[in-house]
Amino acid sequence: MNESIKLEVPFNETAEREHQQFFFRYTWKNGFTELKKAILYAIVFLCLGFSPSKLITSTPASAVFRYGGFIFLAYIFLLLYQFFTRKKKFHASIEEQINDFKQKDEKFSFIILNKDHITLENSLNTIGSIWSRTSYKFVDKYLILSILTNVNFIFTENDFKENDYKVLKSFLEQYSKEEK
Incomplete structure (x- = not known):
């Protein structure tokens, strides 16, 4: 052989757009899993950090939980920023690629x-x-x-x-x- x-x-322009949309969603599925974890950790850390419980507020752990919660909030915003900027670049790239194919007939x-x-x-x-x-x-x-x-x-x-x-x-x- x-x-x-x-x-x-x-x-096929329509099929190409569909394939690229699928692949974008497929690759970012893991990113959304990471985002869900970060949201959960931020909620837990902030709740523990700002808890009115005497057990937590009287120890330095309260400050650690607060700072940890804010770090997770920053991480959430970073992930969201990456998603939206990459999505915008991705769509521009797809349009450019499809236009190149159209121009070359x-x-x-x-x-x-x-x-x-x-x-x-x-x-x-x-x-x-x-x-x-x-x-x-x-x-x-x-x-x-x-x-x-x-x-x-x-x-x-x-x-x-x-x-x-x-x-x-x-x-x-x-x-x-x-x-x-």
């Missing part, structure tokens, strides 16, 4: 598969990787293809023609590693 297989992925992207490596190319980029540096994950109906640790591509079965999705899946299962 030394020959390469070239799969066509038609460009991009109709298709290609995935080139062979036993040694995978390559994704379009008129703007060509990104390739050996299989050992490639992983994939299925989340709901989405296939998240990770190349070179930090470059991700999102696909669904509807993005491909005929059996191309099955071909991609079989190559990934055979040569790549699945993330949990």
Whole structure:
């Protein structure tokens, strides 16, 4: 199987926006878990710090709890600031990318598969990787293809023609590693 297989992925603006929105929510899900923990800790620390109980107010622990609560409040604001600034940058980046595809009148992207490596190319980029540096994950109906640790591509079965999705899946299962 030394020959390469070239799969066509038609460009669909609506699907691309949906994929990118999904990936943004997916990546920030862990951030929201961290935010929930920080809110819980802030509430507990502030309640203990400002508690009218003589047991706590007569000890230095009251001040420690107050300061800890305010530190967690600052952490909450930092997480919220990061979320909203990254969301704004993300949407601007997606718009720029889609506009670039429209200006180039991009109709298709290609995935080139062979036993040694995978390559994704379009008129703007060509990104390739050996299989050992490639992983994939299925989340709901989405296939998240990770190349070179930090470059991700999102696909669904509807993005491909005929059996191309099955071909991609079989190559990934055979040569790549699945993330949990």
